[in-house]
Amino acid sequence: MKSTASTSEKILDIAQSLIVAGGYNGFSYADISAAIGIRKASIHHHFPAKAELVAVLVDRYTRQAQAGLQSLREQAASPADQLQFYIDYWRSCIENASQPFCVCAMLASEMQMLPDEVASRVRAHFQGLAAWLTSVLQAGVEQGLFRLDKRPEEQAQMLMASVHGAMLSARALGDPGLFIAVVGPEIAMLRAA
Amino acid sequence: MKSTASTSEKILDIAQSLIVAGGYNGFSYADISAAIGIRKASIHHHFPAKAELVAVLVDRYTRQAQAGLQSLREQAASPADQLQFYIDYWRSCIENASQPFCVCAMLASEMQMLPDEVASRVRAHFQGLAAWLTSVLQAGVEQGLFRLDKRPEEQAQMLMASVHGAMLSARALGDPGLFIAVVGPEIAMLRAA
DNA sequence: CACTGCCTTCCTACTAGTAGGTAGACAAAA
DNA sequence: TTTTGTCTACCTACTAGTAGGAAGGCAGTG
Numbered sequence: 033m034k035s036t037a038s039t040s041e042k043i044l045d046i047a048q049s050l051i052v053a054g055g056y057n058g059f060s061y062a063d064i065s066a067a068i069g070i071r072k073a074s075i076h077h078h079f080p081a082k083a084e085l086v087a088v089l090v091d092r093y094t095r096q097a098q099a100g101l102q103s104l105r106e107q108a109a110s111p112a113d114q115l116q117f118y119i120d121y122w123r124s125c126i127e128n129a130s131q132p133f134c135v136c137a138m139l140a141s142e143m144q145m146l147p148d149e150v151a152s153r154v155r156a157h158f159q160g161l162a163a164w165l166t167s168v169l170q171a172g173v174e175q176g177l178f179r180l181d182k183r184p185e186e187q188a189q190m191l192m193a194s195v196h197g198a199m200l201s202a203r204a205l206g207d208p209g210l211f212i213a214v215v216g217p218e219i220a221m222l223r224a225a
Numbered sequence: 226m227k228s229t230a231s232t233s234e235k236i237l238d239i240a241q242s243l244i245v246a247g248g249y250n251g252f253s254y255a256d257i258s259a260a261i262g263i264r265k266a267s268i269h270h271h272f273p274a275k276a277e278l279v280a281v282l283v284d285r286y287t288r289q290a291q292a293g294l295q296s297l298r299e300q301a302a303s304p305a306d307q308l309q310f311y312i313d314y315w316r317s318c319i320e321n322a323s324q325p326f327c328v329c330a331m332l333a334s335e336m337q338m339l340p341d342e343v344a345s346r347v348r349a350h351f352q353g354l355a356a357w358l359t360s361v362l363q364a365g366v367e368q369g370l371f372r373l374d375k376r377p378e379e380q381a382q383m384l385m386a387s388v389h390g391a392m393l394s395a396r397a398l399g400d401p402g403l404f405i406a407v408v409g410p411e412i413a414m415l416r417a418a
Numbered sequence: 419c420a421c422t423g424c425c426t427t428c429c430t431a432c433t434a435g436t437a438g439g440t441a442g443a444c445a446a447a448a
Numbered sequence: 449t450t451t452t453g454t455c456t457a458c459c460t461a462c463t464a465g466t467a468g469g470a471a472g473g474c475a476g477t478g
Contacts, residue, residue, distance in 0.1 A: 197394050
C-alpha cells in the first residue's frame with residue numbers, strides 16, 4: 033500500500049497536520065523537510081512562499097469540505113440527518129484523536145496576524161460553511177423539522193461558533209466528551225417540539 | 226497621568242497584548258523591546274527565558290481573574306447575578322474591542338506545543354475557573370434559581386467551553402454580537418422555569 | 419534511431435534576517 | 449559595597465527565501 037500522493041500533496045498533508053498542532057507560526061519549512069525527507073529548497077520549488085503554501089492548503093481544505101457537505105446534502109434524507117452527520121463527523125474525529133481537526137478553527141484564532149491571502153481564505157471557508165448550514169436549517173424549517181428562534185443565517189453562525197469553539201475547548205482540556213456536551217444541547221434546541 | 230508600572234509589569238502587559246494578538250509563537254523579545262523602548266537583553270534580565278515570562282504572565286492573569294471572581298461572589302447578590310456579571314464582563318470586552326481578550330483562551334488553542342510550564346498553568350487557570358463556575362451553579366441550584374440537566378461540574382465545563390469558544394469565534398469572524406448570541410441561550414437554559 | 423532542447427524535480431550551497439539567550443561594563447540606588 | 453537595572457556587543461540556531469546546477473522524462477526534428 034505505497035503512497036501514491038504527489039510531492040506537493042505530501043507537503044500540504046504534513047503542513048496541515050503541523051498547523052493543526054501549532055498554528056501558522058508553529059511550523060517551518062525545515063519541519064516539513066524533515067517529515068517527508070526532502071530538502072527545504074525543494075519545498076520552495078513547489079510553494080515559493082510560506083503564505084502561498086498555506087493559502088493553497090486552505091483552498092484545498094475548503095474544496096474538500098464543500099465536496100463533503102455537498103454529498104452529505106445529496107445522501108442524507110432529511111435536514112435533521114444532514115446536521116447530525118455533520119456533527120457526528122467532528123465528534124468521531126475528536127474522539128478518535130484522529131488528526132483531521134479543523135485547520136480553519138486553528139487558523140481562526142490567529143486571524144489577527146495571518147497574511148492577508150490566508151486570512152481572507154479562512155474567512156471564505158467560514159462563509160461557505162455558514163451558507164451550507166443556513167440552507168440546511170432553512171430546509172428543516174420548511175419541512176417542519178426545526179423551530180428557530182432567530183433568522184436561519186444567524187442561527188447558522190451561532191451553530192458554527194459553537195462547533196468550532198467546542199472543538200478547541202475539547203482539545204485544550206483533553207476531554208473529547210466536551211464537544212458533544214456543548215454542541216448536543218445546541219442542536220437539540222433546534223428541533224421542533 | 227504617567228505610567229507608574231514597574232518595568233517587569235510593563236513587559237508583562239505588552240507580552241500579554243502580543244499573545245492575545247498572535248499566540249505564543251507570534252511574538253518575540255524584539256517585539257517587546259521595540260514596544261517599550263528597552264533592549265532585548267534587559268528583558269532577559271527580568272525574565273531569563275521566554276517560557277518563564279509567559280508562565281509568570283499566566284500566573285498573574287490567573288491571580289487577577291481569581292481576585293475578580295472572588296469579589297464578584299462577595300458583591301453580587303444571587304448566583305444568577307454573579308453568572309450574568311461574568312458573562313457581561315467578557316461581552317463588554319469584546320464589544321469595545323478592548324484588548325483584555327482572555328489570554329488563556331488564546332494559549333489553549335496552542336496547548337499542544339506550549340512549553341510544559343506554560344501548558345500546566347493554562348490548565349490550572351481553567352481548573353480554577355471551572356471550580357468557581359461549579360460553585361456558583363451549585364449555589365444557584367440550592368437556592369432554586371437554576372435547574373441543571375447534568376452535574377454542576379459538567380455544566381460548568383460546558384459553560385466555560387461555550388464562553389471561550391464564542392470568544393474566539395466572535396473575534397475571528399469580526400462579529401462581537403456572536404458572543405452573546407452563542408452564550409446567551411446557554412445561560413438562559415440554566416434558569417429555572 | 420540519435421540528437422537537441424525544454425521542463426520538472428530535486429539537490430547543494432548560500433543569503434539576509436530573526437529567534438532566544440549570554441557576557442561583561444557601567445551607573446545609580448540601597 | 450553590594451544589588452539592581454540597563455546597556456553594548458556578541459553568540460548560536462534557526463527563519464524564509466535564492467542561485468545555480470544535476471538528473472531524468474519527454475517532446476520534436478534530422
